Amino acid sequence: MLDVLIIYDTNTGNTEKAAQEILGGVKESGASVEMKKVDDTTVEDLKAARGIILGSPNIYGNYSGKMRDLVNSKLVQAKPSDKVGAAFGTYKWNDDNLKNLQNDLRWKGVRIVSEGVNVHRHSNGDVVKKLRELGRKVGEEAKKAR
Numbered sequence: 001m002l003d004v005l006i007i008y009d010t011n012t013g014n015t016e017k018a019a020q021e022i023l024g025g026v027k028e029s030g031a032s033v034e035m036k037k038v039d040d041t042t043v044e045d046l047k048a049a050r051g052i053i054l055g056s057p058n059i060y061g062n063y064s065g066k067m068r069d070l071v072n073s074k075l076v077q078a079k080p081s082d083k084v085g086a087a088f089g090t091y092k093w094n095d096d097n098l099k100n101l102q103n104d105l106r107w108k109g110v111r112i113v114s115e116g117v118n119v120h121r122h123s124n125g126d127v128v129k130k131l132r133e134l135g136r137k138v139g140e141e142a143k144k145a146r
């Protein structure tokens with residue numbers, strides 16, 4: 001079984017860049033990790049991961065439609081109540097995407113083990129540290145669940 005699966009949606013690369021920082025943090029924890037685009041993620045992928053980290057840009061005041069589809073169908077089918085996880089995002093003007101994604105993950109039964117991180121457009125400076133810390137925390141908790 002995989003320790004942590006990072007799933008992200010992106011149109012112009014900001015959220016992918018944030019996901020890469022998180023990937024680095026998970027690796028620092030010593031956990032096994034993979035990163036997938038939301039389109040390429042299957043129910044089997046979700047079932048096979050102890051920890052999941054989901055990230056999306058803000059699209060019209062919420063997290064993206066593709067990510068909502070994943071949360072409401074594939075994630076539910078994967079029965080995630082024994083999983084740990086966290087959420088992240090990127091935005092330009094308002095940060096509801098993160099709040100909503102984190103709430104929905106919790107509502108589906110995922111145990112949120114790190115504060116979410118929402119990046120204002122680009123990942124640099126202090127926010128990189130926060131993204132790496134998020135990855136480390138989820139990695140450590142997923143290892144405990146081995």
Ligand SMILES: Cc1cc2nc3c(=O)[nH]c(=O)nc-3n(C[C@H](O)[C@H](O)[C@H](O)COP(=O)(O)O)c2cc1C
Pocket residue numbers: 009010011012013014015016057058059060061062090091092093094095121
């Ligand atoms: C169609 C569209 C709608 C957007 N709506 C919002 C919005 O409501 N609030 C906001 O803060 N940013 C909004 N944005 C900006 C993106 O969330 C932001 O640029 C994000 O970093 C893009 O991530 P990506 O590079 O991973 O695609 C929107 C962008 C697009 C393309």
